[in-house]
Amino acid sequence: SIRRASPSYAPDLRLALVHHTAGSNGYSQAESPAIVRAIQIYHVKGNGWNDIGYNFLVDRFGQVFEGRFGGIERNVIGAHAQGFNTGSVGVSVIGEYSSLTVSAKARDALERLLAWRLDVAHLDPATALTFTSGGNPRFPAGIPVFLRAVSGHRDTGFTDCPGNRLYGILDAVAGNVSRIGLPKLYAPTVTGMVPGPVRFRARLSAPLPWTIDVQDEAGRVVASTAGLGSTVDWTWDASFAPAGAYSYAIRGGAEVFPAVGVIGAGALQLGVSQVAADPPTVTPNGDGDADAATIRYSLTVPAVVTAVVRNVLGEGVATVAQGWRRAAQHQLRFDPAALPDGVYDVEVGAQATGGRTASASVRVVVTRTLGRVSATREEFSPNGDGRADGIAFRFELAAFAEVRLRVLKEGKWIATLLAGSLEPGPQTVEWDGRKRFGKLLDGAYQAVLEVTDSLATVTVVLPFASDTRRPQVRVTQRFPLRIWVSEPALLTVRAGGRSLVQDARAAGVARIPNAPRRGPLRAVAWDAAGNVSLPAIRR
Known part of the structure; x- marks a missing residue:
């Protein structure tokens, strides 16, 4: 082997970068292995790199080749995108694609390779992220760069790679990648330590039955749970569990690649671990939504804790003193109101007896671009009756931004509803329930607002419901007056010449106080979406 050193590994995989080799497209299928070998020789002996720069290569016939040595399922750090190698996987299509079209077989192989590799990393190919440059001529070290989970080499530096024709199909490639091999499990995270509470979280591509199992070093299951849905969120109370190493597995059925790992190892040594920010992007504009972040971390032994906030230059710009903390999971509040917009690292440092020190950090983006997000109502009724037929979503932009507003269901x-660039100022997006195909069904929905500025993408989810059905009412007892209603509603009653109003907060029988014993009775129910019932009448 001509490799110069052993491989290095990143703690996680955050994105895929697509390249082309910029060589000839006229090679035969039998010549592809020799081309890969020639690229390795050039990278090692010509560039002085440790191994071939790419993690994978794909030829025009759909053959896939392993690139840099170290394990195809592991986060091997390559040499394919200066400043962006750690935490990325580099895939290069053999050939030149500035003017030539990528073959159908190469595209299919690229999509299937990315679908598998990102599934192993539990990375959603349809997402975007802010990646901090390690330094190159275009993006100096510490500069945050907004990237798609499947990006091209040119997104990270001064280059035309992977060519205009290949780069032009990357959005479609990412869309196909997101649909291959479903269902999938995304973004598993584990925070906490043993002993103490340990929280498991993940997201499934569709509502599915899911399980979490925790085993001790002997392989005995010491904790487990199960649920149903697309959101996985469970806290194991390990307060009385002995210190040690525990393995866990988050599963979503036989067809989902599970997330596995170990927690609790090395509990007798000082360590700061599982540092996480919630939310990772804060908008300190005083609207009460994501104005500050909660920084969670775990200590393996008791220690004095101090958190230092550092800017992209590594300078300390704020300090949060926590004091003495026991060995457990803790949290602190990071309020960036006094800081300008930017990317910051919150470094949690611990000092224990005997001069032992440890630290770990988490990145937090501060941006005031988005604020005051709201919906005009929680329910609407797009049935054309003139009452609550539409819903509007409102927000304010403090700066120019790319905005996308989508409606999702599960x-x-x-x-x-919106996709494009918007100028600063108040914004309103109205919707009457129309969509491209079919009729909007009654049920629960989410309006997902994504606002991207030069620093990050801020996502806000607003739940709402569509309800076009009339509530139903029925008088079950004349005195004392009781009325059955099919759903939560406002009851308006005219009884014996008196007008009464009662808020029925749940479906079922509601008691109407102070109603006259005799006289004609008329009751009507109004639900939150503006639907009105047929009257219930007694004479």
Whole structure:
């Protein structure tokens, strides 16, 4: 082997970068292995790199080749995108694609390779992220760069790679990648330590039965749970569990690649671990939504804790003193109101007896671009009766931004209400329930607002419901007056010449106080979506 050193590994995989080799497209299928070997020789002996720069290569016939040595399922750090190698996987299509079209077989192989590799990393190919540059001529070290989970080499530096024709299909490639091999499990995270509470979280591509199992070092199951849905969120109370190493597995059925790992190892040594920010992007504009972040971390032994906030230059710009903390999971509040917009690292440092020190950090983006997000109502009734037929979503922009507003139901796309660039100022998007195909069904929905500025993408989810059905009412008892209603509603009653109003907060029988014993009776129910019932009448 001509490799110069052993491989290095990143702690996680955050994105895929697509390249082309910029060589000839006229090679035969039998010549592809020799081309890969020639690229390795050039990268090692010509560039002085440790191994071939790419993690994978794909030829025009659909053959896939392993690139840099170290394990195809592991986060091997390559040398394919200066400043962006750690935490990325580099895939290069053999050939030149500035003017030539990528073959159908190469595209299919690229999509299937990315679908598998991102599934192993539990990375959603349809997402975007802010990646901090390690330094190159275009993006100096510390500069945050907004990237798609499947991006091209040119997104990270001064280059035309992977060519205009290949780069032009990357959005479609990412869309196909997101649909291959479903269902999938995304973004598993585990925070906490043993002993103490340990929280498991993940997201499934569709509502599915899911399980979490925790085993001790002997392989005995010491904790487990199960649920149903697209959101996985469970806290194991390990307060009385002995210190040690525990393995866990988050599963979503036989067809889902599970998330596995170990917690609790090394509990007798000082360590700061599982540092996480919630939310990772804060908008300190005083609207009460994501104005500050909660920083969670775990200590393996008791220690004095101090958190230092550092800017992209590594300079400390704020300090949060926590004091003495026991060995457990803790949290602190990061309020960036006094800081300008930017990317910051919150470094949690611990000092224990005997001069032992440890630290870990988490990145937090501060941006005031988005604020005051709201919906005009929680329910609407798009049935054309003139009452609550539409819903509006309002927000304010403090700066120019790319904005996308989508309607989802259980994670599935229903409609895109807005996609484009907007100037600063108040914004209103109205919707009457129309969509491209079919009729909007009654049920619960989510309006997902994504605002991207030069720093990050801020996502806000607003739940709402469509309800076009009339509530139903029935008088079950004349005195004392009791009325059955089919759903939560406002009851207006005219009884014996008196007008009464009662808020029925749940479906079922509601008691109407102070109603006259005799006289004609008329009751009507209004639900939150503006639907009105047929009257219930007694004479």
